[in-house]
Amino acid sequence: MTTSSMKDVAQAAGVSVGTVSNVLNRPDAVAEETRRRVQAAIAKLGYVRNDSARQLRAGRSRNVAIVVLDVANPFFTDVVRGAEPLVDSAGGVVTVCDSGEDVRREQRHLEILEEQRVLGLLITPVDDSSAERIERLAAHDIPVVLVDRGAGLHPHCSVAVDDVHGGRLAARHLVERGHGSIAFAGGPPSIPQVRDRLAGCRTVCEASGVRLEEFTSVSMNVAGGRQAVEQMLRLPEAPTALFCANDLVALGALQGLTMHGIKVPEECAIIGYDDIDFAAAAAVPLSSIRQPRAQLGRTAAQLLFEEISEGKGHTHRNVVFQPELVARASTAVDL
Amino acid sequence: MTTSSMKDVAQAAGVSVGTVSNVLNRPDAVAEETRRRVQAAIAKLGYVRNDSARQLRAGRSRNVAIVVLDVANPFFTDVVRGAEPLVDSAGGVVTVCDSGEDVRREQRHLEILEEQRVLGLLITPVDDSSAERIERLAAHDIPVVLVDRGAGLHPHCSVAVDDVHGGRLAARHLVERGHGSIAFAGGPPSIPQVRDRLAGCRTVCEASGVRLEEFTSVSMNVAGGRQAVEQMLRLPEAPTALFCANDLVALGALQGLTMHGIKVPEECAIIGYDDIDFAAAAAVPLSSIRQPRAQLGRTAAQLLFEEISEGKGHTHRNVVFQPELVARASTAVDL
DNA sequence: CGGAGGGATTGAATCGTTTCATGCGGGGGT
């Protein structure tokens, strides 16, 4: 069965293509009897609209793209989940793209998305060098909302969580527990989230005279966490607490420490970031810095559609949420 | 800056649109000097190809859709990850769709994908009622590969893992540990994976005279696991082991049991399914049935492109992998 | 009875590519 077009339907129903189009898009403008005939023809031929043709004419697609750093990270799938219902109900379609924290993959995705004339873009940029690429889309009238990325630089709407504050919360918690030296794990520091969380951590450490070791050469996943532990244990004097840039790293670190027979939290405390669902279920339930994941996605989608509907007269908004400390067993010992 | 088209570029470079098209698609067919001029014009105008127009002409898009049951389940993101590189290198683009185990959402996605004239489809159908919808696509010459779903019924390529065998492995492991009664958690049974895993479990239980309690009214996520535990504890005589239809359920069950002060594995053993990365990192490291997740995705993509390139003369292939028992602490006690 | 108005339908133009037959001029082979 070869695919049939509106023309075929029109012919089968004995009307013009214009009428078929009307049946599909403004049914009330068509007489009862005609409409029925056309619908019968559609059913008989198994006709399916051709979206390319439609988009070509419309000049825009109804795809909303979300570019995330890592689809395998539950944090991001939760963000996507938050955005989806809103996009859906606005008649849009969500496309998820995974940059894998790789600038080149992000680049490739953005190129394709631009060629597709997407309706809008929610993106967590890999690093600052993304700005230029993103500006390109914006220059071509594709609204962009930055997700989990401070406003500042970019002339766009954004939703974010105050990562510097999150870093402070984590560090303060550890310092209060009596730790005199702390390790930070996660990188590379070109990732803004890493930089900010580290910065917050640093201010607290400096203010309270706590030694801070930084392991920023490891990647933001479970393997990275294990690696960080290896590096840490090579130090002459290992810190007694570990602040991980996200929960995946923290879970990896927990595994690494356990493998080395190091007790958590007695010999080394761990705190993560994001508070993904798995954090609470870990071997040692992980303390973490909670972000409002779903709300981040929901709000981002909301801002996007506001921008779309307001058009030119739109002024950008930057929404910032506050993170929250969740203390669990992995930091439950006072030194 | 309003978006510019090939016509604009052609004009700016003093050539015809045909030549511009050639510069983009078959650069060697164009004289050095001309090519340079055109490229300069492209850069100057910030021209970006319009994919809709291209697709309209081509009759097909280069999107390969993957429809999964749950993006928040690491099992599926791993499958997607496995498929991605292959699709990429074939010049395709991956689109991930989440059906959320909801027939209606699956339906909606399939409709949109058909309108988009996707290049091909990898899908884990929600249940048997999906068949009809999928046949529609196939009838319109869209190749379909079934993922994690036995061949049997459908005239399509497929990759799957022998879930019945997986169920047997799990049950046998528990029986060998000396458990005289087993609970199964996960549902609904309309999901083929659930049905098969349960079936395998059943045969072993019957063969060895072990009592089997089935909790198939709970959903396939962490919350479902907790629910199953509640139901189980209401029994006059609770089983001593719990086989969960996937690892998310198992993690939830582990939390539930812990909340009730029930020791795992001493008072109740748990075994999950999928062996996602988080299983090993759980409070009590989870025994599980491992599936070759990435390979499932990779092979699926491979079959898809084989079918695409072979065209009409293609004969479907059904690849079945064997699952594997991974025993960890959550079942590490003999009764 | 004529004309105005309105509902239903039509047909053609349009969106931006790709493709293909056609044209053109110059070199090489016979």
Place this chain on the structure above:
DNA sequence: ACCCCCGCATGAAACGATTCAATCCCTCCG
């Protein structure tokens, strides 16, 4: 000197939908 072929560029015809001015036919009103 002739032909042929080759490399390069052109222009027009698709692809399939949407949109809008134009048309047609009726009814209703004066």
